[in-house]
Amino acid sequence: MKIESHLAQIGSIKEPVTGAVSFPIYQSTAFRHPQLGQSTGFDYARTKSPTRSVLEEAAAKLESGDAGFACSSGMAALQTIFALFSQGDHLIVSLDLYGGTYRLLERIMSRFGVTASYVDTNDLDGINELYQPNTKAVLIETPTNPLMMITDIERVASWAKAKGLLTIVDNTLLTPFFQRPIELGADIVIHSATKYLGGHNDVLAGLIVTKGKELSEQMAFLHNSIGAVLGPQDSWLLMRGMKTLALRMERHQYNATKISEYLQTHPAVEEVYYPALPHHPNYDIQNKQSSGNTGIFSFRLKDARYIEPILRHVKLIAFAESLGGVESLMTYPAVQTHADIPEEIRRQIGVDDRLLRFSVGIEHVDDLIGDLEQALAAAKQEIGEE
Ligand SMILES: Cc1ncc(COP(=O)(O)O)c(C=O)c1O
Numbered sequence: 001m002k003i004e005s006h007l008a009q010i011g012s013i014k015e016p017v018t019g020a021v022s023f024p025i026y027q028s029t030a031f032r033h034p035q036l037g038q039s040t041g042f043d044y045a046r047t048k049s050p051t052r053s054v055l056e057e058a059a060a061k062l063e064s065g066d067a068g069f070a071c072s073s074g075m076a077a078l079q080t081i082f083a084l085f086s087q088g089d090h091l092i093v094s095l096d097l098y099g100g101t102y103r104l105l106e107r108i109m110s111r112f113g114v115t116a117s118y119v120d121t122n123d124l125d126g127i128n129e130l131y132q133p134n135t136k137a138v139l140i141e142t143p144t145n146p147l148m149m150i151t152d153i154e155r156v157a158s159w160a161k162a163k164g165l166l167t168i169v170d171n172t173l174l175t176p177f178f179q180r181p182i183e184l185g186a187d188i189v190i191h192s193a194t195k196y197l198g199g200h201n202d203v204l205a206g207l208i209v210t211k212g213k214e215l216s217e218q219m220a221f222l223h224n225s226i227g228a229v230l231g232p233q234d235s236w237l238l239m240r241g242m243k244t245l246a247l248r249m250e251r252h253q254y255n256a257t258k259i260s261e262y263l264q265t266h267p268a269v270e271e272v273y274y275p276a277l278p279h280h281p282n283y284d285i286q287n288k289q290s291s292g293n294t295g296i297f298s299f300r301l302k303d304a305r306y307i308e309p310i311l312r313h314v315k316l317i318a319f320a321e322s323l324g325g326v327e328s329l330m331t332y333p334a335v336q337t338h339a340d341i342p343e344e345i346r347r348q349i350g351v352d353d354r355l356l357r358f359s360v361g362i363e364h365v366d367d368l369i370g371d372l373e374q375a376l377a378a379a380k381q382e383i384g385e386e
Helices: 003-008 050-062 074-082 099-112 124-130 153-163 213-226 232-242 245-264 283-289 304-313 343-349 365-383
Strands: 067-071 090-094 115-119 135-141 166-170 188-192 206-210 269-273 296-301 329-331 355-359
Touching (some): 003 050, 003 245, 050 232, 206 213, 296 304, 304 355
Parallel strands (some): 135 166
Antiparallel strands (some): 067 206, 188 206, 269 296
16 A cells, blocks of 8 residues: 555554544553453553554554654654663764754753764764764754755665664654655654644644664663653544645645745845755755655745844744644744754854744645735835845
């Protein structure tokens, strides 16, 4: 079956008692044992819970992994993964990184003696230079958020494998509909399922998918021991969202491509960062490893004075801090999602005060372009530009 069919059918043939097409929400934390020494397969909901299990099996299948783990948020998923590491371990991490992941590494994991070095993970020489005998893993975001830098997953994963390191890929922006890192050699995939997988800005969730028996068993132990698991209602909501992932991603991609092309020619815009545009430096790698493009991109205005009035004048597009939902959202990374990254690092990578990130929703593309056009025109008038 193709991925569209797997997605549409999540959970629909799993309920043996009533034949319910929508898998039920099992709101129970305890499960009766038939007799001493026997189990239905479910004992206590932190370890395993029926609605969550259906979601976890679907996640593993979609990402071509062996086991899936649903967590209470993307950050909970990352924290569970980082618990694989011990004091003295070192990680190599994508430079242009989600601010929350940077904060978790620098303000929390560092206190437990786990250190991280940051580099453009598409630069294999740069990665090599950072390698230390205590390096245990490479953590890649591709595309990165917000600058849409691309890493050749296969190349880095094969380098990591040769060194005995784990490759972890944050696949939040592309989802398994467009990119499956495990098929390219990654060991672990992590998602902020709050974003495209959920898709409706209404459920906070994280997913981990692992490849290999030993790693899957280790992750099951950590998932249960740490306990940042997803509840049954949110598991159901996430599955409901995932059923329409294919349709949504296609529309997100279509809209984002059209709007990025429009912005690229706008006189107030200096640069558009979107891997679907042929001038993107890693356009070829993106096409090789992914079957499509995400629905978010960033763009830099020529003048920082545009930012405030644009955010005030957009009407259909909401000035809000998330991505991947059906509703279009615009974010100012320097003061919102990436505020926890020190200013000099932000400037070095290009997350500056002229950069906006646009999570393009599934509204009609003409309405979105119309909204941007009027906001840019109003901003231009306010700042008195010729
Ligand atoms: C790429 C990426 N990874 C992880 C996270 C964290 O996920 P959550 O907000 O679900 O905890 C985010 C959140 O924005 C993200 O964009």
